[in-house]
Amino acid sequence: MLDVSNLTPAGLHNTRVKQYLAIKNNTKSYPEKLVCLEGMRALSLALKANLQVCAFFICPELLRGDTAKDIAQQIIADGTSSYQVSERVLGHMTSWNGPDGLAAIVQLPDYSxxxxxxxxxxxxxxxxxxxxxxxxxxxxxxxxxxxxxxxxxxxxxxxxxxxxxxxxxxxxxxxxxxxxxxxxxxxxxxxxxxxxxxxxxxxxxxxxxxxxxxxxxxxxxxxxxxxxxxxxxxxxxxxxxxxxxxxxxxxxxxxxxxxxxxxxxxxxxxx
The missing domain is CATH 3.40.1280.10 (SPOUT methyltransferase, trefoil knot domain)
Incomplete structure (x- = not known):
C-alpha cells in the first residue's frame, strides 16, 4: 500500500515545481545536467540506469496499476525530496496526454x-x-x-x-x-x-x-x-x-x- 500522507503538498508556486517547469521549458542552463521526466516508463529507465532522482512529484489520483506504485514507493523510500501534486498542477507540468501520475527531476550521468x-x-x-x-x-x-x-x-x-x-x-x-x-x-x-x-x-x-x-x-x-x-x-x-x-x-x-x-x-x- 502506497502511503503519501507524509509528502509535502506542492502547487504551481512551489520552488521545486517552478524549477521543473524552467527545466522543461528550457529557460535556464543547468550545469549539473538536470532533466525532467514524466511517466512511469521514463522513470523506470532512469532507475534502471541508477540515475539520481533530485525531486519527485506524484498525483495519487492518476496512478495506474501496481508498477507505478512500485516506482513511487522505491523513489520515496530512497529518501528523495517528494511532493504530492494535484491533477491540475501535474497537467501544467507534463506535456503528453494521459499522464500516469509521476514526474521527476533527474540528473544525467557525467561520462568521461x-x-x-x-x-x-x-x-x-x-x-x-x-x-x-x-x-x-x-x-x-x-x-x-x-x-x-x-x-x-x-x-x-x-x-x-x-x-x-x-x-x-x-x-x-x-x-x-x-x-x-x-x-x-x-x-x-x-x-x-x-x-x-x-x-x-x-x-x-x-x-x-x-x-x-x-x-x-x-x-x-x-x-x-x-x-x-x-x-x-x-x-x-x-x-x-x-x-x-x-x-x-x-x-x-x-x-x-x-x-x-x-x-x-x-x-x-x-x-
Missing amino acids: WQHLQLSACNTLLVLDGLQIPGNIGTIIRCSDGAGADGIIITNSKQRLSHPKLVRASMGSLFGHPVIECEVQEAAFWLHKHGFQIITASPDAALSYRQISYAARVAIVVGNEQNGISPEWYALHDVSVSIPMNGRADSLNVANAAVLLLYEAIYQQKLI
Missing part, C-alpha cells in the same frame, strides 16, 4: 573517456556542431540500439538536457556514453587509441561502402546546414559519401549516421 570500453573492434559516432535536439536524441537512441560504443559531441550547439533531445533518445541518454569535448581533444584521444577517423561528406569521392571499417573507427557527421567543421577535415583519415540516386541531394543527418553506423558494425562482425 574512461567509460568507453576499448576492444579489438570499436565503433564511435562523432556529432560535430549538430543543432537540432531531435536529431541528436535520435542518433543517441540508434547508436545505443545498434550496439555502438558511444557518442562524442564536438562544437556542441545544444544542451544534452534539452527536453526534445531527452524525449527523442527514448531513455538511451541515461546509459549510453556521451562525451562532450573540443575537436582537438577528441582527435588526440582517437588517434592515441588507434581509431580510424572517417568523415561523412556529400562531396567525398569514395562511397561509404568502399572502405574498411575494421578494428576501431570513429564516424564524424556534421551540422545540419553547414556540415563538418574544417578542424575535422584536417585531422581525419578518410572521407566518404552516401550515393544519392534521387532528386534529394542529401539525407537527414540522423539517417546518414545510422546508415554509416550499421555498415561499420556489419563489417566488424565479419572479421
